[in-house]
Amino acid sequence: MHIRIGSGSGWWGDRISPAELSAREGRLDYLCFETMAEATISTAQVRARSDEGFAGYDTYLEDRMNAVLPHCIQNGTRIISNQGWINPLGAAHTVRRMLDALGRRDWKVAAVTGSVITDTVCGSQAPILETGAPLASLRENLISAEVYLGADAIVEALEAGADVVITGRVADPSLFLAPMIYGFDWDRNDATRLARGAAIGHLLECGAQLTGGYFADPGVKDIPEPWNLGFPIAEVEPDGSATFTKIAGTGGLLDRRTVLEQMFYEVHDPANYITPDVIVDFTTAVIEETGPDQVRLSGISGKPATGSYKVSVGAHEGFIGEDMFFYAGPGARAKAELARHILMERFAIVGLKAEDLRIDILGVDAIHGAASPEPGCEPYEVAVRVAARCLDRAEALKVGREVDGMAVSGIASTGKRVPFQERVREVVGIWSALVDKTAASGRVEFV
């Protein structure tokens, strides 16, 4: 028996049509959606406070489900998704309504909650990993704290018959591992199998990053039809080996190179990739190209999980003010350099109080900063891009005000837009810590 698991999204903004294609033609047992980044929960909390119309879950929930639900119903494909963000129950109710409208009252929808531990963190003396200070020191500015739950609650929901499982914060690989634990009835103490499943999840969690996305380098690493990438599908075997494929006829590429790039994506020690369910050792992996756009992964090993959950903590940290203006033609670089000098002087005049400040010349050093080599020739066009991180909104607003000043009080041929978008944004600082696993547990609720 094999289990076929498809990736439906690699992040909140991911494309939807490849998910629809996989739902329609992928012969999937499960379709899994990953839509959260480190700051998703805290950003959603901030938005929920000021935007009454914000439902607290993936803003593309309806779009994604509209695209895939009819095919999943047709093909008996179960859905597991972390689109619940700060409101998994609300997201589950929405999917419930959509299923009812499709005449499928028999399809069962479950929400997994329990990852949010903001109240507990307020008093916790556990050290912040980045600074060593106790978590409680963030209390005044705390927005949200949530643990990365493992696969357990999702497995519980599947065992109870859920056809759709919507979660809040869950470790990305766990979304994919859960159906393997459930489908193969894996022993929770079998670190090897759990690690293989988590590794498969890690490869699938970023969607097309396994199938040619985030990969093409023209002339060096070309891929076919990069506009038409298919999302990856894993056919998992009972021992945790898997064959990765994509839908025939899609563009992109799935080979040893794409698998290796994704295997190490966001990984630190490859022999100890820590998830809530198991510690994965990628160094023993065996990767075989078994056909066109077909790769088999085996040999992954693992160790038992730690006794801790990782907590992600979001805190108010101030505001970033940001804007840019342009130069082109002869002398563009020198004008940008002079503009940089003028702005530094004017920021001193207005007494800008910034925690961090950058004035970059886009086209010269805006991306890699001090690591940028001197250009071999004068760039034809450049942008001056200014950004400051400040504790107060009023300070951050000074960035835009002084960039405005460059319009008529600047230098020759300054290209400048009338501001048409918000030039200040709030900073939600993210910290991490470890807490004992007794501090949180997932809860399953059917709607």
Next chain:
Amino acid sequence: MDVMLRRLAHTRSGDKGNTSNIAVIAYDPAFYPLLREQLTAERVAARFGTAFTGPVHRYEVDGLGVLNFVCEGALGGGVSRNLCLDNYGKTLAAAVLDIPIAVPAALEVRLR
């Protein structure tokens, strides 16, 4: 002959907190010993200079021909605080591709 790393390996970067990892993957198993010998953590750190505020660690995965560089302090305090336009550090993997690697004549035919 000295050639750019780009002709021997491909790279991908990922973010976690204020740390960026850059995986360097040899196109050909024959290149891996060259990378292991020459592409040290010190050379990668030197490529970024003061743009990185923390140390660079290197993990070697001999069985897969991969070096994984874990660069602390690479993201201006973390994605949400980072004032760099590329606040996720997605382009950092491209920066290392211009590091020169000495390649013996016998291996030149295998270069990209």
